[in-house]
Amino acid sequence: MDKPRVVIIVQSKRNARVIREQLNDLLGGFICFDSLSYEEGIDSIVCADLVLVSSLVIAGQIAKYLMPGTDILVIRRTIKRESWDKLMTLPLRTKALLVNGDQEVTIETVALLYELGIKHLELIPYYPGLDPIRDVNIAVTPNEERCVPPNIERVINIGDRVVDSTTIFDILNKFDLLNKKTSEIVLSHIARIIPRSPGLSESLSLIAETKQHLGFLLDVVHEGVIAFNEEDKITLYNRLAEQIFQESAWRVMGTPLDELLSHKSLKHISTAKEIKDEVYPINGNSLVVNKYSLINKGVYSGGVITFKECNEIERLELKFRQDIKVKGHISKYVFNDIIGKSKGLSNTVTMAKRFAKSDSVILIEGESGTGKELFAHAIHNASLRKDKPFVAFNCASLTDSLIESELFGYSDGAFTGAKKGGKPGLFELAHKGTIFLDEIGDISFNTQARLLRVIQEKEVIRVGGTDVIPVDIRIIAATNQNLHELVGKGKFRRDLFYRLNILPIKIPPLRERKVDIPYLVEFFFRKKGIKEDISQELMEILQQYNWPGNVRELENCIDYLINIHSHNITRDDLPPYISEAIKPGLADRGEYPEEFRQLDVPKESVFILRVLKEAQELQKKIGRRTIGDRLKKYGFYLTEQEIRGRLKKLQAQGYIEVNKGRAGTKISAAGEDLIKTHS
Template sequence: MFPISNIKVAIIAGYEATSQQICDQLTALWGAYITFIPMAAGRYEESMAQDVDLILVSSHIIFTRSSPAVINKRTEVQIIGRTLSKAGWEKIKNLPDGNYMVVNDERDSAVETISLIYELGLRNVNLLPCYPDVPELPKAAIAITPGERSYVPSHIEHVIDLGERVVDISTMVEMLTRFHLLNHETTLILNEYAKNIVSRSQGLQATMQGLIHTKNLFEETLNMVQDGVVTYDERGKITFLNKVAEEILALPFSRVANRDIRLVLREMRIDTSFLDKDLQNQLITIRSQNILVNNMKILSRGNVAEGVITFKIAKEVEELELKLRTQLRTNGHTARFHFSDIVTNSPLMKRLVSRAQRMAPNDLGVLILGENGTGKELFAHSLHNASLRANFPFVAVNCSALPESLLETELFGYEDGAFTGAKKGGKPGLFEQAHRGTIFLDEIGDISPHLQTRLLRVVQQKEIIKVGGTKVLPVDVRVIAATNRNLVTMMKEDKFREDLYYRLKVLQIEVPPLRERKEDIPYLVQHFLKKKKVLAELPEPIMAAITQYQWPGNIRELENTIEYLSIMNEGDLQIEDLPFSIGDSINQAASTSEKTAPLIETNDSSGQKLVPADYAELDVERLLLELILEAKIKGLHTGRKNLIKLARERGILLTESLIRKQVDLLREKGLVNVQIGRAGCQLTTRGYAYIKNQEQED
C-alpha cells in the first residue's frame, strides 16, 4: 500500500448531503491516497482559503452556478461523471413503454438523472422530471428516483428506487492520472469497482483500459531509453523517474515521488540553476560522474508547463560516438594491406620495411616519398594496420584528384547552408570520419597554399573548423602523407610551406624505384601471375627482357604488363608480344658507349638466338624496306607479323612497337603507303629508288 498522501481534493455539490455522499464514495476507494473535502456550492466561498490540489464539481450545472471568481483560477477543476450501480440498472433496463416520472431533490438533478438513464440505453420510455415545487405534477403512475424517495408524491404507489448515483469510472481514471497514481495496485481497485457499476457508454471501459495501457507503455518505453529521464509537474513535483535515472541518482522513484525536484537535487549537492531555463547538453557532476543534462518545458493540459530532464553519462556518449565512427570502417574506410603483402627479396626493401614496422606503433606523422607506382599507398595501409589505431577508420584521399573547393569540403566538412546546394544539416569531413584512426593524404605536394594553411592547423592543434562554421571540433587523427614531388625544391620556390613540411616528415620513408631493386622483379612477376591465374611462369626470353627493362612506371607498370600478357596469351607468347620496346629497355640499361649486343634466345624448338634490331649496327629503315620488298616477292602480306617472321630468319629481333614507329617515319618520308587491314604497307616509287640507291652505294 502507498502511504497516506497529502493530496487534497475538494468536492462541490448543490447540497452538503450530496457532497458528503460523493465524498464517502471516493474516500472508501481512494482514502489511502487522497484526502477528500466535502463542500456545498453556496458555502464554498467561505472555504476558499483551503489549499486543495483539485476541485471536483458534481455537475456542469453546479459549475456554471459557481462563479469563476469563487473557484480559485490556479486550482484545476474536474466535472464528476455519475452513473448507476448495476443493481439499480437491473430494476429499470427492461421497463415497458410508457410515461415515468423521475424524482430528485431539484430540477437540475432530475434532468441529469433522466439524461443518464437515456445515455445508458433506456430509450423506449418517456421520462418526466419531478421535484419539489414543480409547477405541474407529471402524469405518470410509476416514479423512478436515485435514492430520493422522500420527494416522491404521496399518490404514487409504485416507486423504483435506483439507489444513490455513483461516481463513474472515467472520472476516477482522470483523477488518478492527474496525480500520477495510476499503477498496478490502483488498477486492481478500478477493475473491482467496475464490476459493480454501469458504464455510461460502451466505450468508457475500453477508454479506461486504453489509458492504463498507454501509461504502462509510456513507462516501459522510457525504461528502455538509454538516457535517464525525470519528469516534474508545474509545481516542481517529481512525477516520474525511469530506471536509468534511478541508477544515476541512486534513488528509487518511490522515495522521490511527488517531492520537489529542487529539494531532491540540492540534497544531493547538485546545482539546480539548470532548471531555470531550457538548455541542452550542459555538463554537471552527479555522484562523481560527468553528466550531460537537458532540461525542457512541455505544455500540458491548460497550457501548464511541465518539465522533462534527461541525463546522459558523458563517458557513454563518447563511447557511442567512437562506436559510430568505428562502424565507418564497414563503409570502405578500412586499410586493406599489411607489411606481409609487400613482395620483396631486396635487402634495401627489407631494411625499409623493418624501419616502417618500428614507426607503426607510435602516433607521429609519416611522410612517404617515391615515384609513381612504387607502392607508397601499400606502406600507408601497412603502417595503419600495424599501429594501435588498427581497429579504427583508415581514410585515404587523393589530393590531386579533386579541385581545391571540393577537396576542402571533403576534408573538413561543411555546415548547413554553407554554400548553394549544401546538404541539409551539413556533412562531416574526412578528418571527422577518421577520428581515432588514420588519414592518408596522397599527392600532398599538389594541394594549394590555402589548404596547406588549414592542414597545418589540424596537424598542429588536432582540431578543425567546418566550411561555413565557427565551432572548433577536436579530432584525434594520425596523418600519413605521400608525394612523388620534391618538397624541398618546392619549399625553396615558396610552393610548399616549410612549417607544414617539417610537421609532416617527423618520420620519413623513401620507397626506391623498381629499377634500383631489380632482384624483386622475378618475385613480383610470379606474384602477379599467381594473382591472374593464367600462366604458371613466363618464357625465359620474355623474363630476361622484363628484367632488363627500366620500368619508369615502377610496380604499377609491371603489374599492367603482366595483365596485358595474360590477355594476349594464346599459348605461344613471343618477345614481340611485350607492350614495350626491348631495344629501349636495353639502351636504358646499357651505357652510351661500347655496347655489347645481347642475344635473346627464342622460346621455340629451334633455340635460335636473335639480336634486337635497334641495338644491332644496321639501318632499321633500310631493313624494313627490304623486308617489305622480300614479302612482296614471296607473295606475302606485309603486315607486322610477317615482317617479324622475315626478320627472325635473318637473326634479327623486331617488335611490333618498333615496326609501328618506323613505318610511320617511312610514310612521312613518302617511302611507303600504309593500307588498312592485313595487307600492311607497300613500297612507293621513292621507296624502290631508295633501296636501289643503297645497293649501288654498297
C-alpha cells in the same frame, strides 16, 4: 412517514461500521441504516426493507435470518480518486504488498485495483499470518496500516474502500428516492471516487496502459529522463535516471524536484527554465543535461529534464563513424602483401613496421607506382587502430574548395547545392582510425594551413560552420615530389613539412631493387590465375629495363603479356616501348638521359608536352585518357587524375595555355623550347 430501513451485513465489525457511516453520510436523511457482522454474531431475525451484503457467500449464509421476501443487494465498492492518483504515480513494474486484515478482503482489493486499471504495479497479497516478504519495500493498504510488516520502508494508505455509485443508485431506485436532491448527492459522490461503470473502467484501463507503454518507452531510451508537473513534483523517472542518481523511482516519485537536485552543483538544473547541452558532474560521472519547460496556452505545466552520459555520446559518435567501414573505408593490405626480398625493400618494411606502433604522422616518399598506398594500408593494419576506419584521399588536381569540402565536410547551406543537413568530412569519418593523404605536395597554401591546424589541434571546422569538432586520427601522407625542395622554393609551408616529416619512409624505386622483379612477376601471374614459366632470357630483359613507372608499370606489362601470348612468352611479346628502350641501351645507362634529371618539371611532363605537340600538329583535340595511352609507349603509367595534376602545373609554369571551347589546350613558346631542349 417512516424512513426505509436498510441493514448492512458483512464479515468484520470494522467494515460494517465503515460502510454504515459512508451510507449515512450520503443518504442518512432519507434512509435508516443499521449494520451487523459475523465477527460479532447474528442471533435474531433481521427485519429490514433491504439487506446489503459484502459478497454472495454471505448472502447465502444469512438467508435463514431474514424475513421471507426480503431483498438482498451485494455492495460494490471502489476507491477514492485521490487514492487512484497516488497509485498511478508509482513507477512501472513497482513491486508492492497489498495489505489488508484477512485473506478474502485482501484478494478482493487486489482484484478491484487491477479492475480500475492499476496494472503497472505488481501487487502481492499480504495479510496477518503470512511470513514477511524481504525484497519488497512498499506497501499499499486500505487503512490497515497496523497489518503492515515492520520491514516496509514506504506505506501508501489508500483509505477505506468506498461504496460505489452503482450501489447508491440501486438503493435509491429500490425506494423510489431518485430525485433532484438525491441526484446531486450522487453526482457529488461520483466526483470524489473512481466509479466502477464498464465504460469508465475501460477508459481507466486505457489510461493505465498508456502510462505503462510510456514507461516501457522511457526505459529503453539511452538517456535519464525526469518529468515534473506544474508544482515541480516528479511525475516520471525512468530506469536510467535511477542508475544516474542512485535513487529508486518509488522513493522520488511525487517529491519536489529540488530535493533530488539538492547538491549545490545541481541547483541550477532545478531553477533554470531551460538548459541546452550543459555538462554537470553527478555521482562521479559527467552528464550532458537538457531541460525543457512545457507551456500550455501560456500556462506553465511543468517540464522534462534529460541526462546523457558524455562517454555514451562518445560511444555513439564512434559507432556512427565506424559504420562508415561498411561503406568501404577499410584497410585492404598487410605487410605480407608487399612483394620482394631486396635489402632496400626489407629495410623499408622493417622501418614501417616499427613506425606502425607509433601514433605520430608518417610521410611516405616515393616515385609514382612504387606502392605508397600499399604501405599506408599495411601500416594501418599493423597499428593499434587496425579495427578502426582507414580513409584514403588523393589530393592531386583538385580545387581548394573541393579538397576542403571533402576533407573538412560542410554544414547545412554552406554553398549552393550543399546537401541538406551538411556532410561530415573525411577527417571526421576517419575518427579513431587513419587517414591517408596521397599527393600531399599538390595542395595549396590555404589548404596547407587548415591541414596544419588539424595536426596541431586535433580538431576540424566544417566549411560554412562554426562548431569545433574534435578528431582523433593518425595521418599518413605521401608524395612523389621532393617536399624539402618545394619548401626551399616557397611552394610548401615549412611548418607543415616539419609536422609531416616526423617519421619519414622512402620507398626505393624498382630500378634500385631489380632482384625483386622475378618475385613480382610470379606474383602478378599468380594473381591472374595463370601458371607461366618465364624464360631466363625474358627475365633478364625485364631486369635490364629500368621501369620508370615502377611496380605499377611492371604489373601492366605482365597484364599485356597475358593478354597477347598464346603459349610460350618470348622477348618478342614485350610491349614495343620496352623493346625500343632496351635496344639503344637506355635501360643500362639509368632511368632517363641526364638532361631529364636537371629539369625543373617532372620528366613525365616533358613527354606530356610531346603528346600534346603531336596532337596539335595533327589539329586534333586530345583528352586525358588518350594522353595516358600515348604516355605508355614512353614508359609512363599515370592515372587521369595524375595527368590532370601535371597539366595544371605545366599551365602554372607557362608551358601550356588552357583555353575554353574549341581552342582547347595549346603548347606555349616556352613549352616548344622545352621540347626542343630535350628532344
